[in-house]
Amino acid sequence: MYGTVATARVVNSLSSKVTQIGIGIVRTSPIGLISGYMFGYLLADLLILIKIRSELHLFNNISLKKMWGLAVRYKRFPIFSMWSQLANMISLQLTPFMLVYFFSSTVVGYYSMANQLLVLPLTLIGDATSQVFFQKASEVNNITGNFKNILTDVHRRLISIGIFPMIIFMIIGEELFSFFLGSNWYTAGIYAKILAPWIFLRFIYAPISSAFNILEKQNVALGFNFVFVISIFGVLYIGGTYGDPIIALTLLSATAVLLWGAADLYILRMSDVQCIEEIKNVMEYLIIALVISLPLIVVKYLSLSVYVIFIVAFAVTFAYYLVVMYKDITLRDQLYGILKTIKNKL
Template identity: 55%
Template structure:
């Protein structure tokens, strides 16, 4: 377990640096680009993300699973071939239809940027493949460095371009730059892996494609539906409302997703590698799942409460007055994002236990629920109503999926529910002073100061209550003294 936590810390530290860079530049970016710019960027990104995630027919998820590195190298090569084909096909399909697509989404400016779609699909798809191979090789420090390069390259480019000519092109170009730099960094470590790729053959690629056929058969559909479900809100908000509404939603989702990206993403990557390894050894990873799930609960509970209390105040102060609506959206979506934060890192259990068919059913339910809730909001011309319904239904469905993953891993559900309630109550009790200050309409500086003080108080309490965290912290302190 110590290696597991150490690897998570490597990724978290790298992700933390990357996210700190992003957070520091957000106030600049939000003042350079308008909500409309972010709306166009989000719609472009939504299309690219859907294509990129299935560009390898989801064989990239199988990179972790073979016992031999030679077999994994064959899967990587297969993924690269599929990625090239998909990228070219995306250009041939979407570029000729760019006017029709942008017209349907009520965003005419989108047509000007779909020329870049094949490049974005290729670079982001390659990033996924390289991440899984690098994680398999247990180079989590390299993965952390790639995340820093991605964030730094992306945000700095967006600020630089936006200073001269703020438009969706600046946001898209910055996004491309980040992935390009991250991919170059990871490819630089391939020299020591050449011996595995020398044994790549078309025959072996075919054999492994058949061996892991459940991934394109079930995971691809499931992952497509899952990704589409996350990208469906921007599409529907654009269809029923305006690109500005899409921009507010995308920024709210971006800020709320920081913990999911920072902690959840790092934990997910290490969890997949470690759980696959444990399964190959003895088939039982109950303790690992329990440990990860409980840590995610205690980490995410307090930020959830803070966003629900003063979300719009924080958004207005850091991002500017025109992003007030994004803060309202963040308050509404916070409970849903918290459940996603707990679910996302352990969702690879579906792949590890080859339960992709169940995951597909769950994701179909998710996409149906998103469509129905936002359809209701659009019918009443009320984005707030649609997002409220979306958040409520999201909490219910993701909680059910979370419980299912815990159950098939052998974890006691009643124990996890008690653990969840315990830390949520602690977070609520600690945040009571913040509720009073907000009710009294205190200045934003008082709210910020109190939020930081209460955050420190909350994490001191949870570290004291959690024996594993306390022992790790004391061990780190003792090691530093020596």
């Protein structure tokens, strides 16, 4: 029921943000942030409960004996995955704590806004992809013992979809934040430019990281996440001693690109995917993205009106995804199917 899960995620995201903003307009308080966060999950949970009422009979097949057998069979999940997830969350949440320690809450605010606006749209795509990939890859692996074809398709599609937004943010990050959030957020746009390559690697890595669970390599995932925590702490400490948040975030982004890139290549290798072919695929789409974005680079360099910059940005984005659709027949057919379904419903 992927449609239900996707709808619940959208409801969660929209309702939490609307509630937080609404309470914030009335009164600025942490209570608004917390209550909005809880309200979003409450609505999402209620939606899922309503949708699965017809499937409640499945619980009749559950028994303590089966539960115990599965607990023993998949004991590596709680033994390794719990600590791996903890390390992963620490690695992602460590940055604001260290930024506020070395710099100020203002710097943390700029970082958080840049990170949130970069992550949010990609997370919607990445989370949905992750769920489908885990189910399909597990099924194929159980039948054939290999899921490299599915992994290759998903990996290449994530690259083609995610690489152009990264380029856009790296070119006009300051203009985007200043225009939509106000001139006070200009610095957040600079931070977004620095963080964009890291967010792009996270976008590719996160959905396919479930391969560790499929192949029961949870101990390896724990090792990677532990290295992530130590490395992020180290580079932020070094950057903090220089007293410049730009240096700290640049070191962070560069280190994260290397670490997440290495983890991504490891997943490809252990799944029998040709890493060199995937690197070539990244370079191919990177070159396409850079060539198509040249007009945007030119208008940015000429310091033209922000409206001209945004018109050109929209045009080159449209052109890039036309190329993606042309190259990816499966994606094009899926989009046509969705549009046809919407048309029929209207």
